[in-house]
Amino acid sequence: MTATPTETLESVRAAPLLQRALKPVVFVLACGPAAWLVYGAFTNAIGPNPIEYIIRYCGDWALRFLLIALAVTPLRLITGWQAVGRVRRMLGLFAFFYVCLHILAYVGLDQFFNWPAIWADIVKRVYITVGMAAFLTLVPLAATSTNGMVKRLGARRWRRLHRFVYAAAVAGIIHFLMMLKTGYVEPAIYGAILAVLLGVRAVKKWP
Numbered sequence: 150m151t152a153t154p155t156e157t158l159e160s161v162r163a164a165p166l167l168q169r170a171l172k173p174v175v176f177v178l179a180c181g182p183a184a185w186l187v188y189g190a191f192t193n194a195i196g197p198n199p200i201e202y203i204i205r206y207c208g209d210w211a212l213r214f215l216l217i218a219l220a221v222t223p224l225r226l227i228t229g230w231q232a233v234g235r236v237r238r239m240l241g242l243f244a245f246f247y248v249c250l251h252i253l254a255y256v257g258l259d260q261f262f263n264w265p266a267i268w269a270d271i272v273k274r275v276y277i278t279v280g281m282a283a284f285l286t287l288v289p290l291a292a293t294s295t296n297g298m299v300k301r302l303g304a305r306r307w308r309r310l311h312r313f314v315y316a317a318a319v320a321g322i323i324h325f326l327m328m329l330k331t332g333y334v335e336p337a338i339y340g341a342i343l344a345v346l347l348g349v350r351a352v353k354k355w356p
């Protein structure tokens with residue numbers, strides 16, 4: 150059955166609408182975990198150890214957003230849905246936002262901005278060192294996420310630099326694994342997802 154001219158016109162109008170709605174919808178959804186945390190904090194629903202809860206919750210979401218951002222290109226390559234590429238940078242910045250909250254909670258709520266103690270922790274506890282390495286890898290990526298920086302660096306150099314996001318994700322998962330004494334299922338799942346995402350990119354053409 151062929152589409153009538155009216156139906157064709159409607160589908161042409163609907164496509165840009167979907168594309169225009171994508172960014173605000175993803176933005177609101179990505180704010181969800183932070184809003185949920187604030188709600189939980191105000192309703193005393195974040196357990197008996199709220200500081201640990203906040204650090205872990207933000208760490209979890211940082212890693213999830215890193216993986217979600219990394220899933221955009223494979224999704225585009227597999228489905229051919231080009232518009233999804235528009236939210237990749239936003240998702241990466243949300244990963245950085247949750248990492249910053251994670252670190253801020255650790256530095257401010259857990260360590261009370263006691264810089265010598267924080268430094269001692271970074272040096273002594275290897276999982277914190279690895280977390281710090283992951284964070285420092287993400288900083289230049291967040292700093293060069295604007296259109297102006299893409300222009301200044303040139304698309305090729307920019308893309309090459311932004312491949313370090315994989316290293317940050319690997320370090321984030323190792324950081325998670327190292328802090329655990331038992332129950333490695335969750336980081337193993339994140340690791341498997343990252344391996345699949347890397348595999349898809351290796352098999353499909355690099356954009």
Ligand code: HEM
Binds near residue numbers: 201281287
């Ligand atoms: C890309 C960077 C990072 C990512 C993706 C990340 C992610 C995570 C994840 C997933 C957890 C475990 C959460 C859970 O138990 O469910 C965690 C724990 C933790 N992270 Fe990070 N992290 C990063 C960087 C850092 C940095 C730079 C620091 C400190 C300077 C840090 C401090 C901690 C601490 C202290 C815990 C354990 C909290 C506890 O024992 O209760 N993280 N992180």
